[in-house]
Amino acid sequence: MKISLNWLKDYVDIGLPLRELLDRLTMIGLVAEEREERADDVILDVETYANRPDTLGHLGIAREIGAMLRSPLKDQTWPLSDLPVRTSELVDVQILDEDLCPRYCGVVVKGVKTGPSPDWLRTRIEAMGLKPINNIVDVSNYVLFATAQPIHAFDLSRIAGPRVLIRRAKKGETLRTLEGKDVALSPEMLVIADEKKPMAIAGVIGGEDSAVTAETQDVFIESATFDPASVRRTRKELEIQTDAAYRFERGADISFAPHAAIMAASLLTQFGGKVAREPVDVYPRPRKPKEIVLRSRRIAEILGVEVGDAFVERTLEDLGFALKANQQGLWRVQVPFFRVDIEREADLIEEIARFFGYDKIPVVVPPFEILEPVPSDKDRIRKLSQGLFHFGFDEVINQSFADPERESMLRSGKSPVEIRNPISSKASVLRTTLLGGLLENTAWNRNRGQEGVHIFEIGNVYSWNENAAAEEQSLGLSTAGPLGAPHWKGKPAETDFFHLKGALEAALENLRYAPIVFEEAACAFFEEDYSLAVSFKGQAIGRLGQVHGRLLDLYSVKGPVYAAELNLELLFSKQARPFEYVPLPRFPGVVRDLSFLVGRDVPYQGIKLAIDKLGLPHLEDFGVIDHYAGANIPKDKKSLSLRFTFRNPKATLVAEDVDKAEQKIVKSLKSAFKIQLREGGGSS
Amino acid sequence: MPSPNLRTFQNTIDAYKTKLAEQSAQIQDPKALDELRHQFLSRKRGYVTILLEELKTFAPEEKPTAGQLVNALKNEIQERLEALEARLKAPAKPKREIDLTLPGEKRYRGVPHPIRLFQREIEDIFLSMGFSVEDGPEIETDYYNFEALNFPPHHPARDDWDTLYITDKLLLRTHTSPVQIRVMEKQKPPIRIVLPGKVFRRDVPDPTHLPMFFQLEGLVVDEGITFAHLKGTLEFFLKRLFGDKIKIRFRPSFFPFTEPSAEVDIECLACGAKDPECRICGGTGWKEILGSGMVDPQVFKNVNIDPEKYSGWAFGLGIDRTAMFAYGISDMRYFFENDLRFIRQFDLK
Known part of the structure; x- marks a missing residue:
């Protein structure tokens, strides 16, 4: 809100240097900045709040300053030059919808010499950043910026009847607004109509047909109160924003309506206007001021400081409240009509705090008793991230928005959640996978000279699921290019599928989610024969593979890129293995290597499961130490070498026991996978 | 023996x-x-x-x-x-051939995203005071995002939280405050929590605005909680985050869900309150860092907590925005471009 320092001085004496005034205003909650300097004036920009429509005019800001400086407001008088006739004899005003218009005042001013405004008025209008139009329009704007009460001037000669009806619009009615825009009206909207048709949209904008022109002589000035929610709905529906609507939707001072009409009429007398003897004031259900009980004790309970009863009374009175003390420490407080924001005791306590000074409220560290912490995923997420950092993956965070076209090309198999009012068509859905963002990040970094891009993201993906919007916390991983910078000791290795898989395995194992099962499964993200499905305890939790060429083209990334996506929600819903300390072995272990040929199409995962299934009591660990296919090996075979560690934690293992276990393994693998032991491949 | x-x-x-x-x-x-x-x-x-x-x-x-x-x-x-x-x-050893001044091996360790790093820094301060961390859904209902927080339907206050809608009743949360409601619905006081998370606003991207950013809110509900406690706890927090000497200012403000409400400023780190032309603080010497206030009694009523028996305070700050201020980052968009040269710097922190 623009505020002219000179204009403020019409209402209150300030007597403070500007800087100090601004600082003190800040400390009562009005942040003001110096916006511009004019001839002999300073224009401030004051930040106002949605609940304080009273501060949307100079009078309201002056009230705050008056209370802050304990300086009374100056009286203003608005002399009228009376016609011998009442407004009600000239215009018939009727409210047909009291809910949407609780009060309507109007006054007729005749014989106004329409023309350019005098300098004093032009200066004020220009200070508000507006262009002066003519004296009648400028007076309307002047009243609005002075008092925050919007008023409207109709050309009396263009009001049919003349009757002024405040009613809901009829179906099919239209209006050409002052801005020259034709709008269709609906019965939810309140209009100001004459006998024949709507003249204005109540509280929002006037119509062209009834507007004052250069020829206007007689005007009907409207000053009313409209239902805030109705004004807001209407102006949103019509997409019209005006200074009047801005104030009405926040709430106008219902007691002030007739004063604003008189103020405008009085100003028009300066241009030859003669004012009808009595304004019209239709106020079918006059309101009583709100009354709130305020307890002295409660103020201290909320603020943590005793402000003193005298301070409470003084402050509220300075702000225009009326206090009746019922008994010690309890007041009945009457709220002035211009404070639409004050409804409860808490609101009054805030007023007291504002003028007491937030800086004077003591700083007390509360004596916090011990509370049991609420369990959360935070620790698991931290640990998971740690595991991935260790493998050289950097963390990224992408926007949750996605381009619907790209999203459909990713083929996540989920239906995206659409945003009804997106900022751009390129960000109009929510991502259904983390993969798109990771590929975008890879392209971005490649274009800036970074060849090795190994990244992960933990965040939500979203989808429509049986008519509900679902969001699932997910982990996305991708790796491309060299694993490190060139170094004199040797060229860095290129990433591959197993770097990705290793990182994933380690991170999950670190969280004690084991065993994780990998199985070949096709997935639209990945090359046909280059992807695995990941599951834990029978629950599918994600997939990994080599990113499909079509996606590399889509994101302009040179491959290969390997990526994975896991649903953490599903994973975390499963119980991880509890941590258990295992004492150091007191007896030596026995290591045996086993080399064999096996069909190329036999996955290691199968062999591993088969060995696990044997449940050998002393098999401590085993793993692949060599894998080879090529020269010296039949075309349809591969050679695998496994290393087994056997140990009996309670005694020294006897060779025969190890032999027996080894034979069991060989037998089982032979029958399940037709393995052939290689020469020297077994130790027995 | x-x-x-x-x-x-x-x-x-x-x-x-x-x-x-x-x-x-x-x-x-x-x-x-x-x-x-x-x-x-x-x-x-x-x-x-x-x-x-x-x-x-x-x-x-x-x-x-x-x-x-x-x-x-x-x-x-x-x-x-x-x-x-x-x-x-033994004869004299042949002279060593390798140049020992050659650079050592480089082993690359991944780094957390700076927003997470800063988020954890803030979380850890509150964890040390016995707060717990909670989160809730990013797709919210109008009720949790607005109504329960004392934004009546058709209230202009909603304009300050420009919203991305999915349906009439579903939206992308504009703040993490709905989690306050969800927690108070299921847990009776005493409550002491912080709520970090992604939030969304219908803001056109520019150096200081993005349609998605990170917020962290805190909530304390107990018997006998006062505005003086709010000041005490937040001052402790800000001094831990920005150093003991930082100047802090509380000033009145408005949020529908707190009453009284306070905006908290700290002295401008960019100019030390010395540059009248400072771009960060606009020459005021102060930088707005968080919003706070005493929980509005209507909010308590909405979750069936008796406002006569309990009181509480809440605060909220932008994680990315605070990080920008703390490190002098000029453009918020850097956080989500995910340029590794940007991200990796923060490992040195």
């Missing part, structure tokens, strides 16, 4: 071993080596000879053990002497 005698014997032998190690390290020439040999192995007065003499004092059952100890020592002495002899005789 070994006898005291045997234990003393063992200690003597250990002492000789230490002595041997220390002295051999100082041998530079054959003469010194001879002296060392004489000292330990002389038939007449060498240490080994003395120990062998002592063997006679042991009981028969301990004699073999003691004998083994002496033998082990003797072997060790001989090995050492041979090694020293070889060292003294």
